[in-house]
Each structure stands twice: as C-alpha cells, then as structure tokens.
Amino acid sequence: MKSEPSVYSIDDLKKDKKTCWDGIRNYQARNFMMRDMNPGDLAFFYHSNCDVIGIYGVMSIYSKSYADHSAFDKFSKHYDPTSTKEHPRWFMVDVKFERKLQRIITLGSLKEHSQKELLNFRLLAKGNRLSIIPIEEKEWKFILSLGE
DNA sequence: GCCAACGTTGGC
DNA sequence: GCCAACGTTGGC
Numbered sequence: 264m265k266s267e268p269s270v271y272s273i274d275d276l277k278k279d280k281k282t283c284w285d286g287i288r289n290y291q292a293r294n295f296m297m298r299d300m301n302p303g304d305l306a307f308f309y310h311s312n313c314d315v316i317g318i319y320g321v322m323s324i325y326s327k328s329y330a331d332h333s334a335f336d337k338f339s340k341h342y343d344p345t346s347t348k349e350h351p352r353w354f355m356v357d358v359k360f361e362r363k364l365q366r367i368i369t370l371g372s373l374k375e376h377s378q379k380e381l382l383n384f385r386l387l388a389k390g391n392r393l394s395i396i397p398i399e400e401k402e403w404k405f406i407l408s409l410g411e
Numbered sequence: 412g413c414c415a416a417c418g419t420t421g422g423c
Numbered sequence: 424g425c426c427a428a429c430g431t432t433g434g435c
Binding site: 289290291389390391392 | 415416417418
C-alpha cells in the first residue's frame with residue numbers, strides 16, 4: 264500500500280498506531296480492499312513520490328472494508344458528491360502499525376530482482392500506478408528477506 | 412519540472 | 424461503444 268510520506272508516512276502510522284486508509288479513488292485499488300483484504304492480513308507500507316522510494320515497514324489490516332467517509336466531506340480533498348451514505352462509491356480499511364523494516368527496501372533494489380524472484384510483482388510492471396497492489400506469499404517472503 | 416502511462420469523462 | 428481530451432500518478 265503506497266503513501267506519499269509528505270502526506271502520511273510510516274512514522275505517522277507508528278505514532279498513530281492505527282489509521283483508516285482513506286482517499287482511495289481508483290476502482291481497482293478499491294476492489295482489492297473490498298474483495299481481498301481481511302482482518303489479520305499483512306501489508307507493506309511503501310513510500311512513493313519522495314527522495315528514497317521503497318518499502319519502509321509492515322502493517323496489518325484490522326477491519327473489513329467500509330464506506331470512506333472522506334468522500335462525504337465537502338471540505339476534504341477527497342470529496343466525491345457521487346458517493347452517498349446510502350450508496351457509497353468508495354471504501355477503505357483500517358490498518359495497524361506492525362514494525363519498520365531494519366533496512367529500507369528501495370525501489371531500485373526491488374528492480375534488481377525483476378527478472379527472477381519478482382518477475383510478476385505488479386509494483387514493477389510497466390506503467391503501474393496502482394496505490395494498492397496484491398502480492399504473492401512467495402514475493403512477500405522474498406522481499407522481507409531483503410529487508411531484515 | 413518533465414513526461415510516460417494510465418484512468419475517467421463526455422460528445423458523438 | 425468509440426475515442427479524443429483531459430487529469431492524475433509517480434519515477435526520474
């Protein structure tokens with residue numbers, strides 16, 4: 264799960280302990296949260312659009328998806344008048360801080376394995392812009408081994 | 412700041 | 424349903 268650290272960083276999550284992953288306005292990313300995420304699942308926290316791009320830590324999902332209330336808020340950057348409380352368009356999950364990785368796994372170091380262990384990892388696919396990406400268990404374990 | 416890649420919108 | 428125009432993402 265990606266976030267721009269200038270907006271919300273791994274250290275923000277560490278401080279908050281928990282947060283709701285609001286503001287997702289892409290159907291594929293939303294569908295991953297709605298269909299595939301369950302309490303107890305783990306996720307990597309990825310910093311995008313910053314000096315050192317990469318995976319910084321691990322968090323866990325601790326709620327099923329539910330309506331993203333920032334879509335109802337006229338003063339929110341993520342306000343969407345087409346999403347109503349009766350028929351919400353956008354959803355989010357709650358996440359909990361687990362830990363920071365001992366070493367940041369930079370995008371560059373992930374790319375070093377794009378021809379082998381991470382051949383099908385969607386983060387590395389050409390043109391990928393999805394802010395929430397599914398990951399295979401094998402990929403997860405391999406990436407963790409790079410960071411700890 | 413640039414720009415490739417992508418998603419969405421809306422006219423037809 | 425098609426597709427041009429536009430807006431956004433995100434690495435560099």
